[in-house]
Structure formats: C-alpha cells, structure tokens
Amino acid sequence: MSRLPLALAALATGLGLAALFSATSGTGSQATAQCVHAILGLLAFSAVRRIDSRRLPDLAHAGWLAGVLLLVAVLVAGKVAGGARSWLPLGPMALQPSELMKVLLPLVLAAELTRDALRPAVRWARVAALILVPVALIAKQPDMGAVGLLLLGAGAIVWLAGIPRRLMVAIAALGALATPIGWTLLEPYQQGRILTFLDPTRDPSGAGYQTLQSLYTTSAGGWTGAGFGAGVQGRLGFLPEHETDFILASVAEDAGVFGAIAVLAAVFALIACGMWIAERSRTRFEAMLAAGLSLQLTAQVLVNAGGVLGLLPLTGVTLPFVSYGGSSLIVVWVTAGLLSSVAARREAETAEMPVVKQPWLVSRKARTDLAS
C-alpha cells in the first residue's frame, strides 16, 4: 500500500511531462526543465516518506512557522510576475512559498485539531490564526487563487475534524455577510472574471477571451486529438498560458478528450489512494492528514479544470502534476511522500500485530479498539 502513492504520482507525472512536451514541442525548454523538477520531486518524496508519521505532529508547527516566514520573505524580497509578488529567487530557480503552504497548512491543521486537552475556545482561536495568518500574507501578494484553494482545503479539514454546529452556522453567516464586501474589495479584472464566467460571450475579445479560447481549444482535438505536438492554439498564442493554467485544454487539443480524461483520471487515482489510506489510518491525526492532503489536491484539480472547462471562474491555479512549474510539482510529490509515509506506518503496525493480518475481516469496532 505504501508503494501505491509513488506509482500513481509517477504515472501522473509521466502523463504530465508527455503533455508538456507535446504542448511546447519546438517552442521552448519548459518540458526539459520540468524533468529536472520531477527529479527534485522524486528526491523530496523519498526524503518525506522516510519520516515516521508519528513524529509529524511535532514537526507540523515548525514547518508552518517556516512557511509563514518564507511568505513574509517573499513580500519583502519576492519577485513580481503576472502582477503578483509570489516568487522567491533561489539560485537558478524560484520558490513559490504559497505552494509549500498547500502541504504545510493541512499538516499543521491535522496536528492542531487532533491535540487533546484544550478548551474549545482556545482551540478554535488557534485554528483560526493558523489558517488566517498565511492566507492574509498570500492575499497581500496578491494570489487570490492560492487564497481560495487554501481556504477550501482548510475548510475541508476543519469539517473532517467535526466542527460544532453553532460555529459552522456562524461562519456561514459571516461568509454571507462578507460576500458583498468582498466583491467591492476585488480588483476590476477579478470582478470581470466572475461576470465573464457567468457569460463568457459578454466580452469575447476582452475578459471572456481566455475562457472562450480555452473552450475552443479543448474542443478542437475532438475525441482523439490532433496528435503529439500538433496543437495550434497555444503554439500560435491564441490560448494564453497554454503550458501552465490552461494545460488541460492543450492536452485535449493534442491528445483529444480521451487524453484529457486519462490525465485527470491519473491525478484522481492518487487522490482516491490518499482517501483510501486516510480511511484505513490507525490514528485520527494520520486520517486527518491523509484526507486533508487529498482534499487539498482535489480542490486544486477541480478549480483548475473547472476554470479551463468554463464551469468555474478563472483563478490562475495550476493543474497538479501537469502544469509547468517547479514548486507546484515538487509540492505534489511531497504530498505523495506524506501519504506514503502514513501508509507505511500502517503497514508497519499491521506487521507488528500478526493477529490482524486481514483487517477487513475484523469488525470495525474491533479495528477501532485496536487502533486506540
């Protein structure tokens, strides 16, 4: 079981690299660079999977603090690209600390929410701070796509932990109140994206251009695609960001709808594996960690693909494993490493207890008792 995340991550990365080579053939070196990122990802994976998952709760807060410090550093010394100060120069590469937070935040929340002996009020205040501090720093860059994703992931983990109903109602009410205020806080181009999502033909050569071109590109490949490297839309510049945010449309153009479904299925397979690991975990922390990481990944896939396919507003979020980008790829490999670590721990425990060789034969009650 612990080898499954490696296999699935490798499959998704392989498909992603193939997609990137196809989309950029003859035009650039991104695909080659992405190979280097994949190797770095693999290294990160093997480092992370060696960590004993029982030690993770102790490392979680330190990791969170490191992530927050990097976010502060990026605001001070970061590089601006695409209108946001999101990159920290790091030799020949650039680190995107907001990507790191997609692992560090689920980790720290899983640790915080499974700690005992805290008064509820103190616990929820701490949870709110753990979420809002990095989110506020990222909002300052501004990278609203990352903000949205982290809030979605954090929300999912908090919900998993079991949140008191009254608190949930309060947050929902606050959210409803904040919507009109939030609208006025958005930049005009962000408002435009939402209006355009509601009607892409509103401004076909302006705000609606990307969505329309994305839909045209997705559809241009038909079922089986134009062929490897035969897509035109991105190559001639009609589809912007065709190697990053809109890579799924490029995949569809080159490899057809079948190809795009295959890529999504590979990513989903890793997510399903993560949820499976979560369900079988021995401790609340491990279950929360595996599920939280998987849901964080799910949110990112749905938001990216939903935008590309015109089902959600565009947010500038990458497609895990497939979009070009070092931080993004390395972080999903770290995610896979953590899942693998959790799975390995369960295998180790199972081995220690020969009685329960076939846990599915044991009643749920018995399993729960064994675990605690």
Place this chain on the structure above:
Amino acid sequence: MHDLRHRIRIASTLALAGFAVLGARLVGLADAHADVALDNALREQRVLPPRGRILDREGRLLADARPSVDLTLVAAEVIDPDAVVETLVPYLDERAIEQLGESLDAKGYARHASRIIARDLDEDVQARIAARLHKLPGVALAAGHQRTYPEGVAAPHLVGTVGEVNANDLLRRDRSRYRAGDQVGRRGVESALERELRGETGNAVTLVDALGRPVEASQAWGERLTAEQTARRALARPGADVRLTLDLDLQSVATEALGDRPGSAVLIDVRTGELLAYASAPGFDPDELVHGVDRARWSALRADEDRPLLDRASRGLYPPASTFKLVSGSAAVDAGVDPATTVNCTGGTRIGRRTFHCWKRSGHGIVDLEGALKNSCDIWFYATGQQLGPDGLGTAARDLGLGTATGFDLGDERTGLVPDEAWHVDRHDRPWGDGDSASASIGQGMNLVTPIQLAVMTAAVATGERPTPWVVAEVSDPDGRVRKLGAPTEPIAVQTSDLALGAVRSGMRAVMQDGGTGSRLQIEGFEYAGKTGTAQVVSARTKAAHPGRHTEDHALFVGYAPATNPEVAVAVVLEHAGGGSTHAGPVARDLIEAWAVKSGALTLSEEAP
C-alpha cells in the same frame, strides 16, 4: 474516529462526483467548437478584382481600371491610434480623415478587416507614408485599382461612374458581395451592368499567430491549417469588359456641339436601334466623382440650376413642339385627309372664341401637307387636328413611340406623356375642346417627350418600323470569351400606313430644301430629312414681359439620313435656346455630317475653301 471515517467517505464521494462532472464536461465539449479554433489562425482577406473596362463600338476605352496604391488599415493591429492619426492626417483629404476615424473606431469583427482609407495615393505621398509605416502597425500600402475615364467628359451620363457603397446600394444589390468601402457602379452602364463589371472577389488566406503576424506552418502541426487554407483560398476574377454600340467619334461631336448648353442629342441606327451617340449637356467629370468630392462640391453639383447630373437624353421631358407634326400629319392622312388637301394660311384662325395664330403672323398662303411641314405652318394642322381629336392624335403618337418606354436597355427612362381625354378632364376639370386638339396637333398641348423617344419616333417615320434603342453590344471576359452578345430587338411595325409616312417623309425632305425651315442646315453633297421645332415654354405675352433664359423657347430638331434608304435618325433638344432651326439644327447637322463622313456616304472635298 467513527465520525471521521464517515466524513472521509462522504468527502471521497464528493471528490468522485467532482471528477465525474469534469469528465462529462469534456465529453460534451468534444468537437463542439472544432472549427472555431481553425478560424483563429486563418486570416482571410478579400482580394478585390479589377473592374471590367467599358469600350466604345470600336474598342476605344471609355472606362479603365488603372493599378493604384491605396492606404489600408486593420484597426485590430493598431497599437497607438493617436500616432496613426497624427502621422497620416497631413497627407489625407477631408473624406479620408473621416474614413480613418470611422475605421479606428470600428467594433467587433470589423476591427480585423482591412479597410481602404484613401485610394490612389500619388507617389510623393506614398513615399512619405512608406517611410513611417514601421512605426504604424496596422497601416499598410496595398495595390488596388483605380477607376479612370479616359474619355470621361464624352459620355458621363451613359457610362456612369463609381462611388463607395452605401446603405441604398445594398438595398438594391446582393449584400453579401459588398463591404464598407467597396466601390459600386452609379448611373449609366456602370450601375446597370454592375454585376458583370464587378467581377468575383477573391479570398487570400494567411496563417497568423495571435498577434496577427504571418507564420510558416510546420509539418508537425500545420497540416490541418494548410489544408483549410487551401480550401478557403479563392482567386479573384476580374470584371467583364463591356463594349457599347456607341461611336466615340460621333459621341464627341455631339458633346462638343452641345457644349455647356443644357440639352441632349441622340443618334440611333434606324434598322437595329443601336445608339451611336447619346449625349446630355451639361456634363460632369466622372473621374472627379470617383476620387470622391467633398460635401460642398457635391451640393454645388446637385444645386446647379443646369442640373449637370440629369441624363436629359432619357430623363429630360420636353414639349415636342413642331416635331409632333410628324405624328399629327401622318394621323391626318390615315384619318382620310388627302396629303394634297390645301389650307389657306392667313396667319391665324378662329376656333371657338379664341384666335389661334400661325407662328408666321403674315401667313403662308395656300399650303398642302408637304408645304405645311416644309414651313412648319400651324394652320394646316389646326384644321386637321380638330378632326382627329384626342383619340386620333394619341393613338398615332403612341404608335410612333411617344408616351411609352422605348425599351432602352439601360432602363431608368421616363415615359413622357400623351394625354387622353380622361386625363385631360381629370387634370383641367373641363372637357377636351377643339382648341385643345389644335394645340396638341402642333405639339404645344400637354404632350411631353424625351429626346430618345423623339429619335425612335423619327426612326419609325423613316422606316415604318419602330426600333428598340440599345447600347450594350457585348459583355466579354478579359480573356476574350464572350459572355453576352447584345442583339437588336425585332423592330415593331407601326400601324400608321405607308401612304401617311410617305407623305410625312416628303415633307421632311422638303424642310431641308431651299425655302424650308431647315434650308440653312443643308450638307453639301449629302441629303437628309428633318423637322424643326420651337417649343414655347410660356405665353408670348409672359415672354415679352419677362425676357430671360427661363422664358426663352426650347429648340428642337429631329431628322434622318440619308434622305432615301435612311440609316440613322437624330433628335436634338436645347433648353431655352430659341428657334429650333438656328440652335438645335446645327447640332443635328454636325452629327449627321460626321456620321455621313464616317460611313462613307459623304466624301469631304479635298480642298477646303
């Protein structure tokens, strides 16, 4: 722990549902907009063909398409509109500046189309703009074609001109063929044969990237695009040449003889109906209209009281005056009046309570039909006109081609007016009396005719058959393949008897003899027949009280040549010029003489005096 597992399962289900939605959406998008993506990279540009030429019967150029350099603009490619305006304005006229503003403000798809801002730039301006093009993406100098009229002033009304297409043109024509800024035929042959002259628009297809820059298709990814590019590409087909029946030599004689005096001269082949000359004066310069005139010049043209834009030959309406005596004379004979019947002209006659005067107050003495035509005596026609009445006169007039369309192939002619009794009662609210018959019989009633109708009437008198006038001899592709060949319409035999026509013809020959009203119009060594006409436009008293241009008589002349075995008929009208023999006659004389020389019927004496 139990609750947690339960929620994990719910979350897994939701995640699966999310992926299912994405998959369904992808399946729904397959092929849904497949062709739109192709449109992105294929920029299609219309290639306008050169317009067909217009030639006279001998192949001489009346309208040509000369290569030109035009200034074009693609609004979508312009980066700095202000710089474009600033740079170009010094070289543009008022209309082009207007066009530039409109093009820059274009919306939607129009932004991607190439619009012509100014046509036919002169070399100096070309050079100055070319030197600045690198700073002005979206602006280009493009090869085009400029309509020119090498013999422009000879036949502007018949040949017509071209102008930029407007909403009115689109109402009348196949919209899909035209875009804003295209040229379309206006007036005359240019308008009537627009479809043939225009040719087929071509389609040039370029492969471009998102910034509109041309790109080379590579084998790896360009296959579909190049295939589509080839499929959409279409060659422009040049417009067809149109040859007319017009003879430029004769046309020029007619135009020059008329000069700036408002009027018209038409020369028609009596057997076939071919128009050899078709002139209206004053004219205009078609080249000036092609280049586009500003509002002030256009208003001046429209407001000019001589109405240079009016095609008088088929749209000018005039009282026929004494030329109508060809009708009333032949009608009288067919009503049983012997041509030899004489009347004593004492200069006036009493009809009812009014005295009707002959134009010659001292009288012509005893005259028969021939004599009455020769001297244009009114009294003979007063007497016979009363017998004929409105029906007799009207029937004969229509029989000889008045009051109805001649069938001229360019259309757009006026039918004139041959009144009948009902019309008269309706108009004047009193019955048709003998006095009305008398006035009508000398062409001073309510009759109105066009010069081309007069020419047809004269041809009918000369031959006994009414020809249908036509001018489009041949439409042929530039490679010489004939697409349409003009042919004479079978002439219509008139009802008027040979006896009656013979009597009128001998009267018309007499007109040109010594003592006749046309005696001063004789051509030495060549005989032709004619009839003068002087149309009073106001009563003699008013004319005396208000002397001036607008009270002066219209001068008319109709004739055919040669006097025996006639081949051509002529009609000339000069507005407010005075007597027919002294003003219209000489124009007709020049025209007939030129024809006679050209056809070999007349050899000019070697030594001019």
